[in-house]
Amino acid sequence: MIKINFKNSKIENEISNFSISKIQDVHNMIENKTGLGNDFLGWVNWPVEFDKDELVKMKKVVENLREKIEVLLVVGIGGSYLGARAADEMIRGLYSKDKVELIYIGNTISSTYTQQIVEYVKDKEFGIVNISKSGTTTEPGIAFRVFEKLLVDLKGKEASRERIVAVTDKSKGALKQLATAEGYETFTIPDDIGGRFSVFTPVGIFPLLVAGVSVDDIFKGAKKAMEDTKDINNDAYKYAVARHILHTEKGYKAETLVGYELQMQTFTEWWKQLYGESEGKEGKGLFPTSCVFSTDLHSLGQFIQEGSKNILFETIIDIKNPNIDLNVPTNSEDLDGLNYLTTKSFHEINKVALEGVIDAHANTGEVPNIVLEFDKMDAEMFGYAAYWFMKSCAMSGYFLEINPFNQPGVEVYKTNMFKLLKKPGF
Numbered sequence: 001m002i003k004i005n006f007k008n009s010k011i012e013n014e015i016s017n018f019s020i021s022k023i024q025d026v027h028n029m030i031e032n033k034t035g036l037g038n039d040f041l042g043w044v045n046w047p048v049e050f051d052k053d054e055l056v057k058m059k060k061v062v063e064n065l066r067e068k069i070e071v072l073l074v075v076g077i078g079g080s081y082l083g084a085r086a087a088d089e090m091i092r093g094l095y096s097k098d099k100v101e102l103i104y105i106g107n108t109i110s111s112t113y114t115q116q117i118v119e120y121v122k123d124k125e126f127g128i129v130n131i132s133k134s135g136t137t138t139e140p141g142i143a144f145r146v147f148e149k150l151l152v153d154l155k156g157k158e159a160s161r162e163r164i165v166a167v168t169d170k171s172k173g174a175l176k177q178l179a180t181a182e183g184y185e186t187f188t189i190p191d192d193i194g195g196r197f198s199v200f201t202p203v204g205i206f207p208l209l210v211a212g213v214s215v216d217d218i219f220k221g222a223k224k225a226m227e228d229t230k231d232i233n234n235d236a237y238k239y240a241v242a243r244h245i246l247h248t249e250k251g252y253k254a255e256t257l258v259g260y261e262l263q264m265q266t267f268t269e270w271w272k273q274l275y276g277e278s279e280g281k282e283g284k285g286l287f288p289t290s291c292v293f294s295t296d297l298h299s300l301g302q303f304i305q306e307g308s309k310n311i312l313f314e315t316i317i318d319i320k321n322p323n324i325d326l327n328v329p330t331n332s333e334d335l336d337g338l339n340y341l342t343t344k345s346f347h348e349i350n351k352v353a354l355e356g357v358i359d360a361h362a363n364t365g366e367v368p369n370i371v372l373e374f375d376k377m378d379a380e381m382f383g384y385a386a387y388w389f390m391k392s393c394a395m396s397g398y399f400l401e402i403n404p405f406n407q408p409g410v411e412v413y414k415t416n417m418f419k420l421l422k423k424p425g426f
């Protein structure tokens with residue numbers, strides 16, 4: 001479902017000559033759970049080992065919830081937020097007509113954003129899913145307080161209980177305690193799956209079920225990627241090899257993941273977290289950035305074409321089939337001179353842009369380009385792609401000899417903030 005093309009990478013030979021035994025060793029570390037952070041490898045076989053009873057229970061809860069609400073507030077940040085949003089937007093698009101709208105809160109401390117959502121939902125039928133593995137993260141914690149109070153004020157305690165769900169650790173953390181005390185339905189984030197690898201757990205699956213997305217197809221895609229990456233000769237590992245060569249042998253410092261569809265923008269945000277938090281430690285790692293073309297060709301395109309060299313390379317997501325295509329209408333007067341485009345669809349024009357840009361950036365601009373061809377943008381493809389990148393990221397992180405599954409650097413700001421806010425114990 002993902003085809004990789006290194007024709008414009010400028011390192012085709014280096015990729016072919018990369019040590020197979022190194023790939024085999026790291027593959028064994030991932031599969032046999034023998035590397036650094038091996039207590040966080042629960043995601044590797046999750047597409048077949050996930051809790052089937054919990055999925056049945058989630059589907060039942062969601063069936064009732066979808067009857068009652070028109071908006072689901074998804075409370076969470078980082079790995080407890082980006083996966084669901086990436087999937088929601090990739091699969092349903094940005095202006096879905098599905099009955100339930102998903103709105104994301106707790107991913108910011110912005111008072112303006114939060115209060116605007118209060119105003120937006122207060123006259124609507126809404127529910128809340130509060131997602132936090134630790135159950136103690138400040139941003140979702142304070143946002144949940146605001147919206148839980150709003151719901152209880154509007155509907156009363158009893159009715160609110162039927163509209164609030166928690167996704168958290170099975171026994172630890174303030175959210176678990178709160179949910180138990182208030183009688184909220186709770187689903188579990190497994191101990192051995194970290195935030196940025198958790199999209200196939202209730203963290204992603206619960207909101208996506210409420211959005212009406214086929215999670216069975218998501219698991220189907222993830223399982224296929226899991227099977228495809230059990231053999232070491234796979235494209236996810238080749239992508240890890242290419243990144244490693246560009247970073248450690250050729251000296252590149254940053255990678256930009258480029259989409260040509262606006263509905264892929266949050267997918268690239270999810271990817272940024274996955275790679276940034278997994279690899280950016282001990283003074284190592286590529287800085288992950290993202291672009292949406294052709295939008296950003298009118299801004300960052302200038303820098304990529306002619307700016308500082310040997311800093312950035314591009315990885316392009318090329319979507320083969322759009323969810324919807326449309327034609328450029330003919331106009332008998334042709335005052336804007338665009339009739340020459342009426343024999344082509346928007347998607348065909350988008351593809352021409354992609355080809356022209358790769359040629360301009362890679363050949364004229366000397367920027368290495370890796371192309372990932374995705375079949376489509378649906379639930380199965382999301383499952384496949386998310387798993388594919390996670391597996392590739394594990395390989396890539398172990399190549400750097402770091403622990404890809406922790407995030408000690410994230411704690412530094414949190415501790416500072418707690419001290420400044422005079423949180424008890426800090």
Ligand code: PA5
Nearest residue numbers: 078079080132133134137195196
């Ligand atoms: O990937 C991670 O571990 C982080 O991004 C966390 O998901 C994020 O900090 C939110 O943490 P929590 O789910 O504990 O609220």
